Structure formats: structure tokens, C-alpha cells
Amino acid sequence: MERLPVFELIDKTVQILNDNRKMLETYADVLQGYFQSALRAHAESLVNISTRVKGESSLREKILRKNLYKRYAYPEGIIQNLSDLIGVRIQCRFLEEEQLLYDCLRSAFTQECADGLFCAPEQPNVRLDMRSAQPQQQSNGYAIYRIDGLCGTIGQSVRFELQIKALVHVFWAEVEHEIIYKNNSYILMDAFMKQMLSSAYDNLRSVDRQLYLIYNQIQHQSEPEDSYLKEASVRALFAKSISDLFFHKMHKSLGFTLNFKRSCDILSRYILARQDPITRQPAQSLMDIFQRINRIAMADIDFEAPLLLDEPFRGTEPFLNILADHLTEQMNADYDWNLFFRMLFTLEPGNNLEDFSNLLYMVRDRFCAPDIYAPLGKFWTDEEVEYFKQWLLVPLAHQLVADGTIQIIYEETFDTIDARLRSIVKDTVAALEAGNFELTRYTLWKP
Numbered sequence: 001m002e003r004l005p006v007f008e009l010i011d012k013t014v015q016i017l018n019d020n021r022k023m024l025e026t027y028a029d030v031l032q033g034y035f036q037s038a039l040r041a042h043a044e045s046l047v048n049i050s051t052r053v054k055g056e057s058s059l060r061e062k063i064l065r066k067n068l069y070k071r072y073a074y075p076e077g078i079i080q081n082l083s084d085l086i087g088v089r090i091q092c093r094f095l096e097e098e099q100l101l102y103d104c105l106r107s108a109f110t111q112e113c114a115d116g117l118f119c120a121p122e123q124p125n126v127r128l129d130m131r132s133a134q135p136q137q138q139s140n141g142y143a144i145y146r147i148d149g150l151c152g153t154i155g156q157s158v159r160f161e162l163q164i165k166a167l168v169h170v171f172w173a174e175v176e177h178e179i180i181y182k183n184n185s186y187i188l189m190d191a192f193m194k195q196m197l198s199s200a201y202d203n204l205r206s207v208d209r210q211l212y213l214i215y216n217q218i219q220h221q222s223e224p225e226d227s228y229l230k231e232a233s234v235r236a237l238f239a240k241s242i243s244d245l246f247f248h249k250m251h252k253s254l255g256f257t258l259n260f261k262r263s264c265d266i267l268s269r270y271i272l273a274r275q276d277p278i279t280r281q282p283a284q285s286l287m288d289i290f291q292r293i294n295r296i297a298m299a300d301i302d303f304e305a306p307l308l309l310d311e312p313f314r315g316t317e318p319f320l321n322i323l324a325d326h327l328t329e330q331m332n333a334d335y336d337w338n339l340f341f342r343m344l345f346t347l348e349p350g351n352n353l354e355d356f357s358n359l360l361y362m363v364r365d366r367f368c369a370p371d372i373y374a375p376l377g378k379f380w381t382d383e384e385v386e387y388f389k390q391w392l393l394v395p396l397a398h399q400l401v402a403d404g405t406i407q408i409i410y411e412e413t414f415d416t417i418d419a420r421l422r423s424i425v426k427d428t429v430a431a432l433e434a435g436n437f438e439l440t441r442y443t444l445w446k447p
Contacts, residue, residue, distance in 0.1 A: 004332055006069045007304045013063065013075035014056050017085075024053045027151050027158055028086050034126050035090060035162075038108055042101060047091040047167065054085050061256040064335055083148050086160035095166045102134055102145050102164055115154050126151055128162065144169070239268035241293050246301075246343055253303040263340045266409055270362060271347060296346055306332040307341055310353040313360070317390065319367075320360050322397035326404070327356075336406040366414050367393060372421050379432045388428075392421065 017024075028051035035049050063069055063078060072078045079085065092101055109118040109128050117127035128149045135143035145164035150157035165173065243264040250257045313324040330337045341356070348355040368389055376385050396417065400408045407413055431437035 001302075002306060003304045004306050004335075004338065006064070006335055009069050009075060009078075010060050010063050013078045014059055016075050016079050017054060017059055018056065020079075021053060024086055024158060027160075028053055028088075031086065031088050031126065031151055031160060034123060035088065038120065039090070039101060039104060042097075042104055045092045045094075045097040045100060047093055048089075049091070050089050052087045054082065054087070057256055060254070061258070065258055067335075070334070081159075083159050084161035085158055086151070088149075088160055088162045089170075090162065090164045091170055092164065092166050095168060098135070098145050098164045098166050098169075105147075106130060113154065115150070117150060125153060125157075127157075142169075142172075235265075235268045235272055238272060239264040242267055242343065242347065245293055245297055249301045250303050253301060258335075258339070260339055260343075262410065263336075263343060263406070266340070266411070267343055267347060269411065270344075270359070273362070274358070293347075301342070301346060303339070303342065307338060307345065308352065309356055310351050313353060313356060315357075315360065317364065317393070319364055319390070319393035319397045322394070322401060323363065324356070324360055326401040327360075330404065334404075334406075340406055340409075363409065364393070367396065367417060367421060369418075372418070373425055375425055375429045376432075379429070392424065 032049055032051045039046060039049075059082075062082075068078050068082075072081060090101055092098060105128065108120045109130055111119050111121050111124070113119055113124065113127050115127065116129075116131070118130045119125075119127045126149065128147050130147070132147070134147070135145045138144050147162040149160045149162055151160055152158055239261075243261060246260065246264075247257055309328065313321075313328065315321050315324060327337065327341075331341055332338055344359065345352045345355050348358070350358070373385050373389060376388065380388070428437060
């Protein structure tokens with residue numbers, strides 16, 4: 001069965017990891033023993049020092065989640081540059097002791113090595129990068145003592161990641177990993193979840209109560225407050241249904257999941273806009289959509305297979321063709337796009353080419369809305385306004401392609417472009433009124 005190239009790369013990378021696992025476990029044991037010895041002066045503060053070698057499933061997930069397949073063309077490159085191939089966790093009792101143990105390591109690792117890292121004079125084969133400021137800021141906003149290191153002789157070393165964590169941070173990491181990091185299933189009112197989890201972090205003595213409130217809130221979200229179908233609520237419910245469906249399908253196909261909440265938001269907004277369930281028989285429209293989801297739930301979805309269009313897309317406007325050529329190329333090269341189109345093609349009733357075409361025309365229509373260009377009608381004919389539209393859309397298409405990421409179809413990107421187009425039209429009207437507008441000299445999009 002034909003597969004996407006990224007999964008062939010992943011398999012080869014995992015094979016290298018497994019072939020070297022015993023050697024890596026030996027390095028892990030060496031590191032554990034060494035840090036036990038290096039911190040023996042603070043044995044009272046230590047709760048535990050543990051090590052682990054990167055797991056197969058974790059490696060597969062990280063290659064996709066961190067887009068490592070884009071940065072390294074060969075499996076050896078991924079392995080050699082994986083900062084947490086081996087993980088070392090130094091666990092202490094209290095938050096204040098994290099800095100105490102870090103300062104102890106900093107005072108021991110004083111000798112600069114040829115590779116720019118630092119080691120203790122008595123053990124040159126364990127080196128730490130002491131150049132980075134500590135503690136570091138995590139993406140969740142919390143601080144962490146995290147240090148990159150190398151174990152082995154220079155030129156023949158393996159990477160490891162050292163973390164120093166108090167009991168509070170160890171506990172919180174487990175909560176965050178299980179509730180947020182591993183749970184890529186769509187959760188309604190995500191901002192509320194973050195506020196509640198932040199509150200639990202600030203007051204761990206009441207964490208049980210906080211998590212209970214979160215659980216009740218999630219349960220409550222699935223119950224409609226009234227019978228009126230508001231647009232935002234419908235989109236959120238539909239996005240959650242899409243996410244739940246593909247979350248389980250992806251886990252079954254790959255053994256893990258990625259965070260595709262934003263794609264679910266986009267698809268929910270797009271499909272509901274095409275169905276128009278808010279204004280035309282909303283109950284029946286939503287029933288049709290959820291019945292379609294239930295039918296899809298019975299089918300198998302292969303998340304490793306490449307996607308194909310029935311034939312090349314050719315549109316009637318340059319904007320469409322520029323964007324189509326780029327997305328067709330990225331469909332099987334960028335897994336974010338691959339996952340998005342896999343969900344789109346699965347959810348929509350047409351064949352792949354029809355679904356692809358409908359999406360492109362939807363994007364085009366967002367930037368061709370009549371009200372954007374209406375002010376120009378006082379000066380130009382319909383044909384001249386249409387020419388001006390195309391003159392705007394071609395450089396816009398090139399700008400979107402230059403960005404290339406899936407963010408180009410995010411709603412906030414659409415809003416930004418819409419505002420820019422309206423600003424250009426406003427400036428054009430002002431220039432026309434002043435009698436000094438020259439089409440060929442007008443600057444549209446800055447690189």
C-alpha cells in the first residue's frame with residue numbers, strides 16, 4: 001500500500017532508535033549514577049533521579065508535531081538533533097530547592113569544552129549547556145529548569161535533556177500531560193479550561209476541587225442552555241463532533257493523535273456556511289450533518305496514505321490556479337495540510353476535486369465580496385472594478401503561497417486580508433477623487 005513519504009521517514013527513524021536502544025539505556029544509567037553522585041551534598045533535598053530513553057510512539061508523535069520531517073531529510077539527522085533522546089529528571093521536594101540544585105550543578109560544571117558546553121573537571125563525558133538563562137519559560141507560561149546536554153566523547157555523543165522539578169511541578173506536569181497535552185480531542189470553551197487549570201496550579205491544596213469544577217463544566221457544555229440555535233454555539237458543537245470523530249480515527253490508524261483543533265474550527269465554519277443551517281431549517285440541516293458524521297464513524301480512515309485529486313484543478317482566474325498549484329503540492333508534503341484535506345474530503349459529499357474546488361472558490365469569494373469594492377462603482381464600470389479585483393488578487397495569491405502554512409486559511413488571516421483590501425479600496429477612492437490614481441504605480445502587498 002502506498003504511503004506518504006513522511007511515514008517512511010518516521011519508520012526509518014524509529015528503526016534507528018530501536019537498533020540503538022540498549023546503548024542509549026546504558027548511557028541513561030551512566031547519567032543517573034553520575035547526577036546522584038554530583039548532587040550527593042544535597043541528598044536531603046532529592047526525592048528521586050530518573051531517566052528514560054525516548055519511546056517509539058513518542059518519537060513518531062514528535063516528528064509530526066514538531067515538523068521535524070521538514071527540517072531533516074534523513075532519519076539520522078532527526079536522531080542526531082533530538083534534544084530529548086534521553087531524558088533525565090531530578091526531582092526535589094520544594095520549589096525553592098529547584099534553584100538550589102541548579103546552582104549546585106552550575107558550580108560543578110565550570111570547565112568549558114571544545115563544543116562550547118561545560119563539564120565538571122572529573123567527568124568530561126557529561127556536558128551541559130550552561131549558556132542559557134534559567135529557569136526557561138514554557139509555552140504554558142510556567143517556568144522550568146531545563147538544560148540540554150551531551151553524554152559521551154566529543155564527536156560520538158548522544159543528546160539528553162535534564163529537568164529539575166519540585167513535587168509541585170512533577171504533579172502539575174502529569175495533570176497537564178493527561179488533561180491537555182495528550183487530549184487533542186476538541187474541548188469547548190478552551191479558555192475556561194485554561195483558567196481553571198491555572199487556578200489549580202496556583203493553589204494545589206484545592207486541586208481536587210478545581211478539577212472537579214472543570215469536569216462539571218465539560219459535562220455542562222454538552223447540554224444546550226436553550227432551544228435557540230445560535231451561530232457560534234452551532235459551530236462549536238459541530239467542531240467538537242468533527243474533532244471527536246477524527247481524534248479516535250487517528251488514534252486507531254497511527255497510535256497517537258495531533259492537535260488539530262484549529263482545523264476543526266475552520267471546517268466547522270466552512271461546512272456550516274455551505275449548509276447555511278442558521279437561517280434555513282437549522283434543526284434539519286444539523287441533523288443531516290451529524291448523520292453524515294455518524295456514517296463516517298463506521299468507515300476506516302488511513303492517515304498514512306497520500307491524497308489524490310481525480311484530475312488537476314484548473315480554475316477560471318489566476319488567483320485560484322496559483323493557490324491550487326501550491327496546495328496540491330503541499331497536500332502530501334506538509335502533514336498539517338494533509339490532515340486538513342483528509343478531513344475535508346472525508347466530510348464533504350463530493351469527490352476530492354469537487355471538494356478542493358469548492359474550498360478554493362470559498363477563499364476567493366471572501367476576497368471578492370461586492371461590499372468591499374462597492375465604493376469604486378462611483379468611478380468605474382463593473383468591468384473596470386473586476387479588472388481591479390484581479391489586479392489585487394494575483395499578488396495576494398503569491399503572498400499566501402509565500403507564507404505556505406495552514407494559517408493562511410485561519411479566520412483571523414481572512415479578517416486581516418479583508419481589512420487590508422478595504423483599506424486599499426479606500427485609498428484608491430481618495431486617489432480617484434484627487435485625480436492622481438495610477439494603477440501601475442500603486443503598491444499593494446509588501447513582502
